[in-house]
Amino acid sequence: MRINRTRMEDWIFRKIGGTASGSHLTRDALRQYQAEKLRETVAYAGQNSPFYRARLADFPVETLQTPEDVSRLPFTTAQDIRKAPLKFLCVSQSDISRMVTLKTSGTTANPKRLCFTAQDLELTVDFFAHAMRSFVKPGQRVLILLPGEQPDSVGDLLRRGLDRIGVDGIVSGPVADPAQTADTILKQEIDGLVGIPTQVLQLVRTDGVKKIPAGRIKSVILSTDYVPEAVKKTLESAWGCRVFNHYGMTEMGYGGGVECHAQCGYHFRDADLLMEIVDPATGQPKQDGEYGEAVFTTLTRHGMPLIRYRTGDLTRFLPDPCPCGTVLKRMEPVRGRIAGSIALKNGQMLTVRDLDERLLTLPELLNYQAEITRENGLDLLRISVYTSAGNDPQLAETIRQTVSGIPAIQAALNESVLSVGEIQFSPENWFTTGMKKRKIEDRR
Numbered sequence: 001m002r003i004n005r006t007r008m009e010d011w012i013f014r015k016i017g018g019t020a021s022g023s024h025l026t027r028d029a030l031r032q033y034q035a036e037k038l039r040e041t042v043a044y045a046g047q048n049s050p051f052y053r054a055r056l057a058d059f060p061v062e063t064l065q066t067p068e069d070v071s072r073l074p075f076t077t078a079q080d081i082r083k084a085p086l087k088f089l090c091v092s093q094s095d096i097s098r099m100v101t102l103k104t105s106g107t108t109a110n111p112k113r114l115c116f117t118a119q120d121l122e123l124t125v126d127f128f129a130h131a132m133r134s135f136v137k138p139g140q141r142v143l144i145l146l147p148g149e150q151p152d153s154v155g156d157l158l159r160r161g162l163d164r165i166g167v168d169g170i171v172s173g174p175v176a177d178p179a180q181t182a183d184t185i186l187k188q189e190i191d192g193l194v195g196i197p198t199q200v201l202q203l204v205r206t207d208g209v210k211k212i213p214a215g216r217i218k219s220v221i222l223s224t225d226y227v228p229e230a231v232k233k234t235l236e237s238a239w240g241c242r243v244f245n246h247y248g249m250t251e252m253g254y255g256g257g258v259e260c261h262a263q264c265g266y267h268f269r270d271a272d273l274l275m276e277i278v279d280p281a282t283g284q285p286k287q288d289g290e291y292g293e294a295v296f297t298t299l300t301r302h303g304m305p306l307i308r309y310r311t312g313d314l315t316r317f318l319p320d321p322c323p324c325g326t327v328l329k330r331m332e333p334v335r336g337r338i339a340g341s342i343a344l345k346n347g348q349m350l351t352v353r354d355l356d357e358r359l360l361t362l363p364e365l366l367n368y369q370a371e372i373t374r375e376n377g378l379d380l381l382r383i384s385v386y387t388s389a390g391n392d393p394q395l396a397e398t399i400r401q402t403v404s405g406i407p408a409i410q411a412a413l414n415e416s417v418l419s420v421g422e423i424q425f426s427p428e429n430w431f432t433t434g435m436k437k438r439k440i441e442d443r444r
């Protein structure tokens with residue numbers, strides 16, 4: 001089967017000044033553009049933002065000759081933003097159209113604040129319009145299961161992007177009641193969904209799968225830091241749809257990279273973002289193919305540019321060209337948070353991904369939470385589950401066995417340094433807007 005080249009490529013080609021019909025984007029042209037925008041960004045931030053002025057005022061901008069030269073600049077961390085978000089501003093506060101406050105739950109840390117001008121938001125709307133063209137056709141209807149009530153929120157920007165390509169975007173917000181969402185899908189004759197993985201999973205495992213006929217939903221775009229493969233497969237087989245990953249975060253201006261029809265890695269909005277992979281411990285650049293931390297620099301941001309922002313997400317650039325034939329690089333779907341790995345007592349690492357890929361394959365499971373505590377010197381893993389079957393002792397046993405079969409857990413159980421607590425059934429659905437990244441709570 002021939003896979004269409006990602007539509008992101010022609011969009012980026014036009015954005016960087018390509019016009020001649022019949023010609024295409026080349027890697028050289030993109031690299032040249034990125035190096036030029038990098039110099040512009042460093043000069044602009046160094047002059048206008050108090051945070052970067054202190055750091056970069058004396059940096060010899062003209063020495064940034066290639067995109068890789070970005071590695072000579074210092075990193076920006078989430079902590080830097082939390083400490084003094086307004087020091088990042090390059091414009092006056094009256095020029096800011098939207099300020100987003102991201103709270104870290106359970107900590108007393110200052111919230112992270114991110115600011116965007118109208119021009120910054122326009123770039124995101126434009127990205128959404130072009131990214132979505134690969135998945136939906138004019139005249140179709142897309143249900144947006146992301147926060148979107150407020151003007152310029154992620155759901156609102158996506159709706160505006162869809163409108164530009166003749167697609168009707170209906171903002172319904174994160175799924176609070178799956179039955180109601182299923183009704184909306186049928187009544188409004190929805191063709192595509194954009195949502196948060198565990199929420200769309202609930203839709204398919206509760207009323208959704210019974211009511212929504214296969215073929216109704218043609219495409220699902222899952223947007224978050226990490227999409228479990230188990231969720232993707234469940235949706236594809238239940239609805240006969242295609243499931244695509246989008247990777248983005250508020251710091252990126254919501255939109256970042258999206259999969260093409262080859263479904264093996266994201267292509268990024270390379271005219272707006274310069275992506276890197278670095279060693280999380282040393283900060284040194286990683287070669288294509290090697291895993292590390294995703295780091296990005298904004299190339300076109302006016303309100304609050306970010307230079308080498310550390311995402312904390314573990315991934316890599318895939319070394320081979322994409323089967324879709326684009327010259328754009330592709331990044332493997334994020335494998336989870338670097339800080340999200342928990343070291344068990346025997347040194348084995350356990351991640352949310354390990355749990356997700358096993359637990360979310362169980363058809364009755366709708367959501368779960370995991371925490372690790374220490375009792376009598378031993379690690380104790382507690383799992384609470386929210387299921388469609390309610391409190392079922394046989395299911396509890398299946399969950400226990402599934403968890404115990406995860407290699408890291410199995411090894412720790414064999415060495416008697418870990419025990420798995422009784423499985424707790426929760427009537428709660430741990431409603432989330434998806435803006436918080438999922439993790440194993442470490443309470444040791």
Ligand SMILES: [Zn+2]
Binds near residue numbers: 006267
């Ligand atoms: Zn591709």
